Amino acid sequence: MHALTVDDPASAFATTLDGYAPCLSADGTVTSPLGVLFPSSDGLYLVSQGMTSPQNVTDGLISDREWHDLNPSSFFAVFYDTTYLAFYRRLNGEYGTLMLDFGKNGQARMRLMDEWGMAIVVVPGGRKIYYTKQIGNTGESGLYEMFGNEDAPYIATWRSKEFVFPTPVNMAAAIVESEGDEMDGGEEEILFWGGAVGDQMSGEIPFGDEDSDVYPGGTPISSVLRVFADGKLRATLYVKPNRFMRLPQGYAARRWEFEITTLKPVKRIAIGTAIEELR
Helix, strand or coil: CEEEECCCHHHCEEEECCCCCCCCCCCCCEEECCEEEEEECCEEEEECCCCCCCEECCCCCCCHHHHHHCCHHHCEEEEECCEEEEEEECCCCCEEEEEEECCCCCCCEEEEECCCCCEEEECCCCCCEEEEEECCCCCCEEEEEECCCCCCCCCEEEECCCEEEEEEECCCEEEEEECCCCCCCCCCCCEECCCCCCCCCCCCCCCCCCCCCCCCCCEECCEEEEEEECCEEEEEEEECCCCCEECCCCCCEEEEEEEEEECCCEEEEEEECCHHHHC
16 A cells, blocks of 8 residues: 655655555545545555554444445445545445544544435535435435434335225326325425436536525425326326325226325325315
């Protein structure tokens, strides 16, 4: 392993460090006020100015077996405030987040979370951190602020049993009623960002230093309703609570299922062959 001291690109000075600590993930390597941090085969290592060998900062915090199980070659990391934060995928396929907080005195404290994302970024100035992940089973992605509003509800996905009718019918209308909302709107909307990351145009960059809670180009909704007929997905509806919605026409089925992914508590989901049945 080598360290480069660069005061001038024309006069870079290379130093060979003691020990053997191969870097297992370029995406898991970050720069920080402490130095450069990178995942290796037996822990997270730090190299800072003046060191003669890399320092294993997770030594004593996690066993070799547990570290190996985190699959350090899968790390995707940033440095936020005083914390090294990395998404990982375990060898058994489970996802999670490793947080290593160095605090004010440089003494590391480790924490593991179940949260995970496909991409992560720290805004200029280091005041906020955003990440993307899939929205339930919708196949679409959302943009979220980590360590944001602690009162914000978690995403939940629920799927109904299969309803079987004696003869084929067409379900023509639906309504989703949420807790604390009045009929036909009036609720405080929670922002969902539908669609794959990058497939919607935005009018401004949401990663600047401004205090913006809105991701331009997104659709403000509180839940996503999916309708299955005879085993086929027939509709994906971006819904607002307590508003009647029309379902696609022109087909009939005997077997019906419904799935909702939501940010708000749901009191009732009603599906009918006509809006009049739901009033």
